[in-house]
Amino acid sequence: MKRRFIFTMIIISVFMCNILKAQNNIYNPNADAKTDLANAIKKAKLEKKHVLIQVGYNACPWCIKFHKFIHENKEIDSLLTTNFIFLLINYSRENKNMELMKQFKFPQRFGFPVLLVLDAEGNLIHTQDTGLLELEKGYDPEKVKTFLKNWTVKALDPNSYLN
Numbered sequence: 367m368k369r370r371f372i373f374t375m376i377i378i379s380v381f382m383c384n385i386l387k388a389q390n391n392i393y394n395p396n397a398d399a400k401t402d403l404a405n406a407i408k409k410a411k412l413e414k415k416h417v418l419i420q421v422g423y424n425a426c427p428w429c430i431k432f433h434k435f436i437h438e439n440k441e442i443d444s445l446l447t448t449n450f451i452f453l454l455i456n457y458s459r460e461n462k463n464m465e466l467m468k469q470f471k472f473p474q475r476f477g478f479p480v481l482l483v484l485d486a487e488g489n490l491i492h493t494q495d496t497g498l499l500e501l502e503k504g505y506d507p508e509k510v511k512t513f514l515k516n517w518t519v520k521a522l523d524p525n526s527y528l529n
Contacts, residue, residue: 390430393423395460402453403466403488410451411486416519418450421467422479423458429479432496435505442510449518450483483517492517 403419410417422429433454436442446452455463457474467473473480473493481494499509520526 391424392430392433393454393456393458395423395456395458397456399455399461399463399466403455406451406453407484407486407488410484413451414486414519416450416486416491416517417453417482417484417488418446418514418517419453419455419470419482419484420479421455421457421473421482423456425458426478428496432479432499432505436510439507439510442507442514445511445514449514449520481513485522486519491522 403417406417406419409415420429420433422432424430436446455466457463457467457478462474470482470490471493473482476493476495477497479496481496482490483492483494485491494513496505499505499513501509515521
C-alpha cells in the first residue's frame with residue numbers, strides 16, 4: 367500500500383512538472399523565424415505599425431517573466447497590440463537563429479530577453495537591453511510603458527514635433 371502511494375505521488379509530480387514546463391515554453395526552437403519575421407513585417411506594413419521582437423529562450427526565467435508581464439498588464443498589452451506586431455524569436459542551443467542575429471547586429475550581447483524594434487520595412491531601429499527595464503525582481507511598468515511609447519510609429523514621425 368505504501369509503495370503504491372509513493373509511486374502515485376511520483377507519477378503526479380512528474381505530470382505536474384511537465385505541465386509547468388509546457389506553460390513556460392513560449393519560444394519554438396523549431397519555428398521558421400525568417401518566415402515568421404517576413405509575415406510580421408508584411409502585417410506591420412499593412413497596419414502601419416512597428417515590429418517588436420522578443421529574443422530569448424524557454425529556459426530563461428527573465429524571458430518568461432517579461433513575456434507574462436507584458437501580456438498580463440492590460441495597459442502594457444494594449445500599448446503593445448495597438449502599436450506593434452509582436453514576435454518571439456528563439457535563441458537557444460537547439461536553434462540560435464544566427465542569420466537573424468547577424469542581421470540584427472548580434473543583440474544577444476545584451477543578454478536575454480532582448481527586444482528589437484523594426485520599422486515596417488524590417489529595418490532595425492532600436493535594440494533594448496531589458497535589464498534597463500527591471501525593478502527589483504521583476505519589470506517596472508512605467509519603464510516598459512515609456513519604452514513602448516518612445517518607439518511607436520507616431521513617436522518617430524517628425525511631423526509630430528513640427529507644430
